[in-house]
Amino acid sequence: MRPDAGITALEGREEHRGGSGLALRLDDVHVRFGDTQALRGLSVEVGPGEVVAVTGPSGSGKSTLLLCLAGLLVPDTGRVTVGYTVVSSLPDDARTRMRRSEIGVLFQFGELVPELTAVENVLLPLLFSGIRRPVAHDRAMAWLRRLRLDDRADEQVSGLSGGEAQRVALARALVIEPTVLLADEPTGALDTPTGQLVMREMVDTVRASGTTAVIVTHESRVAAYADREIHLRDGAVLGEPAVGRSGLPGSAARS
Numbered sequence: 001m002r003p004d005a006g007i008t009a010l011e012g013r014e015e016h017r018g019g020s021g022l023a024l025r026l027d028d029v030h031v032r033f034g035d036t037q038a039l040r041g042l043s044v045e046v047g048p049g050e051v052v053a054v055t056g057p058s059g060s061g062k063s064t065l066l067l068c069l070a071g072l073l074v075p076d077t078g079r080v081t082v083g084y085t086v087v088s089s090l091p092d093d094a095r096t097r098m099r100r101s102e103i104g105v106l107f108q109f110g111e112l113v114p115e116l117t118a119v120e121n122v123l124l125p126l127l128f129s130g131i132r133r134p135v136a137h138d139r140a141m142a143w144l145r146r147l148r149l150d151d152r153a154d155e156q157v158s159g160l161s162g163g164e165a166q167r168v169a170l171a172r173a174l175v176i177e178p179t180v181l182l183a184d185e186p187t188g189a190l191d192t193p194t195g196q197l198v199m200r201e202m203v204d205t206v207r208a209s210g211t212t213a214v215i216v217t218h219e220s221r222v223a224a225y226a227d228r229e230i231h232l233r234d235g236a237v238l239g240e241p242a243v244g245r246s247g248l249p250g251s252a253a254r255s
């Protein structure tokens with residue numbers, strides 16, 4: 001596919017750290033659900049390797065934005081680009097393939113399979129991608145070790161604490177080694193200290209691998225871990241307050 005001129009320009013911008021992640025872009029995206037206009041001409045750019053927080057009041061379109069980036073929702077009009085691929089123009093099966101290989105998704109409640117063990121949950125996306133079970137098991141264990149959960153690998157996830165379960169969900173999102181992580185209120189179901197631990201772990205891990213991350217959150221504290229904040233109101237960008245890397249709580253938390 002021919003490189004998109006806008007994305008090429010985006011990669012050249014010096015504030016982007018140029019990790020192995022992919023640039024993301026929404027151009028003039030409109031999404032309507034019945035009478036509700038969820039996104040109204042939303043345009044957003046995220047550089048490769050950037051960690052961006054999406055904030056805004058309830059109903060401002062945060063989850064809808066994430067669904068568009070994940071290729072789970074095709075906008076009524078406008079364009080969604082992941083790397084050089086215009087995801088919004090892909091047929092369903094190609095969008096599914098892209099999601100399985102490039103995009104890790106983390107939801108508020110983890111969406112783990114409760115009757116499976118931690119390691120079984122983490123290896124599932126690899127099985128879906130056709131990887132043989134012994135290889136998938138080794139990779140899943142490596143991720144659980146990285147998140148210091150290897151001693152919980154054979155526990156049914158219904159027996160794990162909220163923080164442990166969300167770290168298992170993080171391992172499952174990252175086991176495919178995605179170039180993009182999309183997280184929707186990843187700490188919303190956790191108490192504050194546990195939520196901060198999980199957020200720190202998540203941001204440290206994606207930064208170490210250069211993964212591009214878009215994190216939807218209600219909490220300004222969570223947004224402070226990001227390189228940049230995109231604030232939505234009524235389905236469009238309100239402004240982009242500077243947060244994160246220069247001395248605010250994100251930096252303190254990483255020291």
Ligand SMILES: Nc1ncnc2c1ncn2[C@@H]1O[C@H](COP(=O)(O)OP(=O)(O)OP(=O)(O)O)[C@@H](O)[C@H]1O
Pocket residue numbers: 033034036037038056057058059060061062063064065
């Ligand atoms: N499947 C749907 N059917 C109908 N309306 C929807 C649907 N999904 C979202 N909406 C509406 O679109 C608007 C944007 O919803 P969205 O979930 O993207 O907002 P949000 O900022 O993520 O909100 P919250 O913080 O409460 O999760 C809201 O008015 C919501 O009610």
